[in-house]
Amino acid sequence: MRISARNALKGTVANVVIGPVNAEVTVQLAGGDTVVSIITKESAESLQLVKGKAVYAIVKASNVMIGVE
Amino acid sequence: MRISARNALKGTVANVVIGPVNAEVTVQLAGGDTVVSIITKESAESLQLVKGKAVYAIVKASNVMIGVE
Amino acid sequence: MRISARNALKGTVANVVIGPVNAEVTVQLAGGDTVVSIITKESAESLQLVKGKAVYAIVKASNVMIGVE
Amino acid sequence: MRISARNALKGTVANVVIGPVNAEVTVQLAGGDTVVSIITKESAESLQLVKGKAVYAIVKASNVMIGVE
Amino acid sequence: MRISARNALKGTVANVVIGPVNAEVTVQLAGGDTVVSIITKESAESLQLVKGKAVYAIVKASNVMIGVE
Amino acid sequence: MRISARNALKGTVANVVIGPVNAEVTVQLAGGDTVVSIITKESAESLQLVKGKAVYAIVKASNVMIGVE
Numbered sequence: 001m002r003i004s005a006r007n008a009l010k011g012t013v014a015n016v017v018i019g020p021v022n023a024e025v026t027v028q029l030a031g032g033d034t035v036v037s038i039i040t041k042e043s044a045e046s047l048q049l050v051k052g053k054a055v056y057a058i059v060k061a062s063n064v065m066i067g068v069e
Numbered sequence: 070m071r072i073s074a075r076n077a078l079k080g081t082v083a084n085v086v087i088g089p090v091n092a093e094v095t096v097q098l099a100g101g102d103t104v105v106s107i108i109t110k111e112s113a114e115s116l117q118l119v120k121g122k123a124v125y126a127i128v129k130a131s132n133v134m135i136g137v138e
Numbered sequence: 139m140r141i142s143a144r145n146a147l148k149g150t151v152a153n154v155v156i157g158p159v160n161a162e163v164t165v166q167l168a169g170g171d172t173v174v175s176i177i178t179k180e181s182a183e184s185l186q187l188v189k190g191k192a193v194y195a196i197v198k199a200s201n202v203m204i205g206v207e
Numbered sequence: 208m209r210i211s212a213r214n215a216l217k218g219t220v221a222n223v224v225i226g227p228v229n230a231e232v233t234v235q236l237a238g239g240d241t242v243v244s245i246i247t248k249e250s251a252e253s254l255q256l257v258k259g260k261a262v263y264a265i266v267k268a269s270n271v272m273i274g275v276e
Numbered sequence: 277m278r279i280s281a282r283n284a285l286k287g288t289v290a291n292v293v294i295g296p297v298n299a300e301v302t303v304q305l306a307g308g309d310t311v312v313s314i315i316t317k318e319s320a321e322s323l324q325l326v327k328g329k330a331v332y333a334i335v336k337a338s339n340v341m342i343g344v345e
Numbered sequence: 346m347r348i349s350a351r352n353a354l355k356g357t358v359a360n361v362v363i364g365p366v367n368a369e370v371t372v373q374l375a376g377g378d379t380v381v382s383i384i385t386k387e388s389a390e391s392l393q394l395v396k397g398k399a400v401y402a403i404v405k406a407s408n409v410m411i412g413v414e
Binding site: 279281282283284285286300301303305306307308309311312313314319320323325329330333334335336337338339342343344345 | 354
Binding site for chain 2: 003007008009025031032035036037038039043044047049055056057058059060061064066068069
């Protein structure tokens with residue numbers, strides 16, 4: 001499926017913490033950055049997210065803010 | 070100000086499109102990815118976003134999804 | 139690509155309004171409801187969204203609220 | 208109260224999972240789809256969400272993405 | 277309708293800017309703060325938002341970040 | 346860092362509930378309102394959020410809805 005979300009950053013799962021409802025997934029991007037994601041426990045299990053798995057961190061453009069130092 | 074948003078990806082502004090209410094800002098990350106952001110026109114102007122400016126693309130962890138091919 | 143977003147509602151595009159930055163896409167669900175989406179103009183054009191096209195309205199679970207009358 | 212969110216899909220609560228901070232609520236829509244929502248535990252309790260209760264799944268249009276197969 | 281969103285801040289409309297797809301609504305809170313909202317043009321018109329109208333600025337808790345100086 | 350989010354409401358932490366993945370932070374605004382925020386447990390700990398600490402409740406304008414009675 002192609003999706004309207006403009007941002008899909010390629011990486012690998014670096015860590016997964018499972019809670020009773022949500023899970024925190026850390027993605028190591030190819031470019032060196034890490035991205036942290038909160039998804040449901042159910043999604044983390046359904047997608048079989050484990051360390052080292054190739055994934056995309058996907059973000060809708062309206063959820064990206066800009067910061068300036 | 071330090072902010073609770075877990076993701077702040079360093080980059081430079083690659084493009085800005087200003088509309089009557091919103092603006093689309095494209096950020097080139099150091100690692101090679103690009104990230105597209107929709108913010109208000111007012112914010113884009115207030116932060117003086119122009120091509121080449123050093124910025125951060127900031128995303129709250131609960132707004133990051135995971136995709137698997 | 140499989141995505142962590144828990145909600146993917148099948149329907150057809152009922153209307154598209156293109157603005158200078160964003161676009162409003164109305165999706166008619168099989169079950170009779172309609173769902174309105176705001177995505178970037180660029181995404182609407184890239185996905186070639188036109189009336190009658192089969193699509194999914196996709197929503198991350200953390201973006202769904204509950205109302206009670 | 209009338210609210211600006213464009214999407215209010217009528218259904219009944221099919222399941223509720225309560226965690227220490229958040230709760231996952233599954234809504235069965237009249238049209239046959241199911242929608243999963245993450246809200247705070249406090250909201251789930253305050254709205255007295257139990258299986259079979261008539262509710263609306265409410266989504267702001269800017270949080271709806273479009274997918275194409 | 278009662279809604280799961282935890283935050284409903286009472287105020288009055290201070291300004292409305294209508295674009296082709298979205299509208300920017302500024303709300304003056306009783307406590308002195310102002311809150312800016314982006315909703316669809318259609319919602320702004322449907323709710324007949326004009327300067328001085330009594331409204332609530334509504335935010336889902338998962339969309340609130342915390343900043344520390 | 347200056348950020349594009351249009352809303353930064355000054356207040357003090359009134360309560361913090363820590364879960365295994367997320368935390369709920371209640372902020373008492375100077376104007377009398379309270380705002381509830383869900384952030385990651387990691388952010389709550391990293392920002393050392395405790396009762397009485399001066400903070401800002403930060404919200405992107407596209408995440409603010411308008412309600413009318």
